Amino acid sequence: MIIKFMEQKRVIIATLISLSIGSAAYSDVSIQVGSTPNQTMRYGMDYERLWYWTNTLSADEKDLVAQWSVADNDIDFIRVAINSGYELTEGEYNLSAYTNKIIPMMQDMQDANPDIKFFASPRPLDEAMDDVAWQPYPQWITGSTGSDSDFSFDWEKCAEYLVRYIELMDSYGFEISYLDLTNEWNYVTPTHVRDIAEYLEADLAAKSLTMPQIIAPSTWSYAQGSSWLDDVNTTRRRDAIDIAASHNTNSSGSAQGFVETAQEILGTTKEIWNTELHDWKSTSGYDEVLTFSYVMEAVNAGISGISGWLAIGTTNQGHSYILNPSGTPSRNVKYFIFNKLTNTSHRGQALDIDTPDELSHTMAFIKDNLITVWAINPNDEPVDVLINLTDYTATNQPVTMTYWNTESDIEGVVSDYVTTSATSISGTVPAGSLSLFEITIDDEDVVNDESAQSFTPDPEKTYYLDVPEHNLRLAATGESEDPYTTSTDVTGDDVEWQFIDKGNGYWHIQRAAGGTAPRLRTDGTLYADMQPTSNSGTYTYYEFTEGASDDTHFLTLPDGPEDYQRLQITNAGEVRFLTTAAVGSWESWEISEVNEDTVVQLIKRNADSYAIDGNYGGANEQDVYLWTENENNANQQWLELDRGDNYYSYQKADTDYCLDGGNGGSDRQNVYLWECDEDNQNQHWLKVDQGNGYYSLVKRNASGYAIDGNNSGEDGQSIYLWSVDEDNMNQHWLFNEL
Numbered sequence: 148m149i150i151k152f153m154e155q156k157r158v159i160i161a162t163l164i165s166l167s168i169g170s171a172a173y174s175d176v177s178i179q180v181g182s183t184p185n186q187t188m189r190y191g192m193d194y195e196r197l198w199y200w201t202n203t204l205s206a207d208e209k210d211l212v213a214q215w216s217v218a219d220n221d222i223d224f225i226r227v228a229i230n231s232g233y234e235l236t237e238g239e240y241n242l243s244a245y246t247n248k249i250i251p252m253m254q255d256m257q258d259a260n261p262d263i264k265f266f267a268s269p270r271p272l273d274e275a276m277d278d279v280a281w282q283p284y285p286q287w288i289t290g291s292t293g294s295d296s297d298f299s300f301d302w303e304k305c306a307e308y309l310v311r312y313i314e315l316m317d318s319y320g321f322e323i324s325y326l327d328l329t330n331e332w333n334y335v336t337p338t339h340v341r342d343i344a345e346y347l348e349a350d351l352a353a354k355s356l357t358m359p360q361i362i363a364p365s366t367w368s369y370a371q372g373s374s375w376l377d378d379v380n381t382t383r384r385r386d387a388i389d390i391a392a393s394h395n396t397n398s399s400g401s402a403q404g405f406v407e408t409a410q411e412i413l414g415t416t417k418e419i420w421n422t423e424l425h426d427w428k429s430t431s432g433y434d435e436v437l438t439f440s441y442v443m444e445a446v447n448a449g450i451s452g453i454s455g456w457l458a459i460g461t462t463n464q465g466h467s468y469i470l471n472p473s474g475t476p477s478r479n480v481k482y483f484i485f486n487k488l489t490n491t492s493h494r495g496q497a498l499d500i501d502t503p504d505e506l507s508h509t510m511a512f513i514k515d516n517l518i519t520v521w522a523i524n525p526n527d528e529p530v531d532v533l534i535n536l537t538d539y540t541a542t543n544q545p546v547t548m549t550y551w552n553t554e555s556d557i558e559g560v561v562s563d564y565v566t567t568s569a570t571s572i573s574g575t576v577p578a579g580s581l582s583l584f585e586i587t588i589d590d591e592d593v594v595n596d597e598s599a600q601s602f603t604p605d606p607e608k609t610y611y612l613d614v615p616e617h618n619l620r621l622a623a624t625g626e627s628e629d630p631y632t633t634s635t636d637v638t639g640d641d642v643e644w645q646f647i648d649k650g651n652g653y654w655h656i657q658r659a660a661g662g663t664a665p666r667l668r669t670d671g672t673l674y675a676d677m678q679p680t681s682n683s684g685t686y687t688y689y690e691f692t693e694g695a696s697d698d699t700h701f702l703t704l705p706d707g708p709e710d711y712q713r714l715q716i717t718n719a720g721e722v723r724f725l726t727t728a729a730v731g732s733w734e735s736w737e738i739s740e741v742n743e744d745t746v747v748q749l750i751k752r753n754a755d756s757y758a759i760d761g762n763y764g765g766a767n768e769q770d771v772y773l774w775t776e777n778e779n780n781a782n783q784q785w786l787e788l789d790r791g792d793n794y795y796s797y798q799k800a801d802t803d804y805c806l807d808g809g810n811g812g813s814d815r816q817n818v819y820l821w822e823c824d825e826d827n828q829n830q831h832w833l834k835v836d837q838g839n840g841y842y843s844l845v846k847r848n849a850s851g852y853a854i855d856g857n858n859s860g861e862d863g864q865s866i867y868l869w870s871v872d873e874d875n876m877n878q879h880w881l882f883n884e885l
């Protein structure tokens with residue numbers, strides 16, 4: 148007898164479960180679940196085609212569909228269309244191509260989940276005009292005319308078109324996180340992807356827009372995807388692709404074959420997605436249960452990102468999760484299976500699993516302290532299983548089991564039961580069903596992938612990168628291909644670094660002030676290399692793990708060349724890469740924020756009760772003198788302004804006036820306030836380290852003279868220039884950072 152739970156009522160007594168699914172023909176069938184987390188999962192929903200996002204849906208119903216899609220499901224992105232109808236003729240724009248449906252839909256999704264990301268894909272041209280061959284871009288890009296298929300793809304025009312699209316989306320408040328360049332159109336080659344990606348990165352950086360992650364090749368089938376990747380045979384082509392992806396619109400090839408090819412060519416750290424998962428479809432609930440096997444095959448092959456094609460459709464549109472035949476939307480069995488999948492495994496990791504002969508497919512995940520095991524039983528009889536956990540221990544919390552088959556409601560039949568073993572979980576997979584077992588494990592067994600990451604940068608901030616062992620700081624000119632090192636006391640453009648989010652926990656490191664060669668990488672040899680930001684592949688992105696001493700970090704290229712992955716500074720100041728076996732102090736980096744608003748008090752070394760005081764307010768030629776030290780006195784607070792090459796200006800707090808040494812230089816020449824001017828070298832002072840935290844301040848355009856506080860100290864004592872003498876403590880100032 149099969150009990151139908153219309154409202155997902157749960158039965159906690161295990162004997163009732165066995166009654167509900169019948170007597171098993173197969174007993175004690177073992178499912179072995181591995182312990183090593185594999186790829187991290189992410190999911191999306193496809194709103195590239197909006198055929199059924201129509202005016203038959205009221206505003207409230209559209210809000211409800213958005214809620215179902217991005218709030219009730221735990222997903223990463225919504226796939227949206229780049230609509231050729233916006234720019235059918237180059238430079239002529241039809242804004243309604245986006246404002247009619249696409250932008251309102253994106254806004255509804257963003258309102259339902261402000262963290263949702265957008266994955267843009269070029270929509271076929273025949274959605275915007277009649278009698279054209281299949282192509283995802285306007286004809287002024289593809290080179291075709293009329294209905295012919297004689298293509299001459301112009302990658303540069305395509306890149307310019309995509310920049311305008313990204314700018315348009317940004318103007319409406321949407322950031323494009325992922326970008327597909329092909330959408331099953333194989334006329335976009337790996338060389339084109341390389342050229343477009345490099346163009347976009349440079350152009351978008353100049354416009355202060357975020358570079359999306361490039362997804363390729365998004366081919367028609369796994370077989371086509373493998374063939375396309377075979378031509379990704381140079382470093383620049385590999386670097387251009389952030390995420391390898393294919394569709395399986397056509398059934399040729401296999402997920403396993405595509406993953407193996409992608410990993411062989413691109414390395415093992417890049418994500419691999421199916422961005423249009425087909426075949427999990429039918430007009431019958433039965434087939435949509437058992438054909439979930441296509442999802443399971445993709446996951447077990449190593450695919451980490453899954454988006455089924457067409458989120459919303461009609462009852463005779465078997466792809467869909469949400470139905471809108473003519474208003475009043477509803478959800479089908481496929482939606483509820485997907486809902487369970489995303490809420491139990493999004494951002495979790497796939498686990499290895501053995502599929503016994505009595506079942507057609509299995510898969511498993513771990514997310515926090517939850518293990519989920521999925522199983523398909525295509526047989527006419529139930530299968531009793533023992534789920535054997537490797538290196539995990541179940542708690543005494545009940546196991547939750549959900550199954551779907553022809554007899555179940557679309558939400559599935561949900562039951563809770565208590566297991567008697569902490570490592571071998573008994574259960575039954577009903578006949579003709581897809582079943583899910585949710586098993587809570589001990590917190591001590593949980594492996595947290597992110598725990599290894601010792602540092603998470605803020606991309607809005609700049610940083611110094613120091614190796615404390617040598618008191619050396621990483622530096623670059625922005626023009627030379629060779630980075631260099633300097634003292635940790637040095638500040639300025641050459642030593643300020645910014646981290647650019649590559650995604651997946653990886654970061655580019657580049658000179659914050661830019662230049663023609665601002666990005667730090669390896670070129671596959673011992674010494675580090677600086678290159679343009681168009682270099683964005685495996686030799687350029689880093690992960691951060693705990694260094695050899697407290698508050699230090701190893702900077703490692705996770706997918707770089709095996710012999711040159713870990714960044715090091717030698718005792719001779721050389722910037723090099725070594726293997727990950729290098730785990731010493733030379734490879735241990737201190738990462739500290741650059742304080743853009745350093746405020747200091749300048750205290751006289753041989754009269755430490757006195758500090759430089761600028762008097763009240765500010766005016767040109769206003770005297771500067773010594774006064775009893777008081778760090779709360781705003782007249783003694785100076786904003787340190789970096790003028791480059793270790794020169795600084797000192798601006799009196801809450802005024803527009805800076806310390807000025809006047810023109811030229813001579814002994815007893817007055818130092819006073821003058822209106823700040825970054826080009827006025829009378830206000831530029833070289834910080835010269837005198838040891839123990841003291842510095843002298845030497846005038847930039849009169850390098851023989853330094854700021855001098857005269858002998859001893861008293862209130863109102865003059866400040867002036869005097870000939871530089873490193874032994875003269877009247878010229879030594881303690882920088883008390885406030």
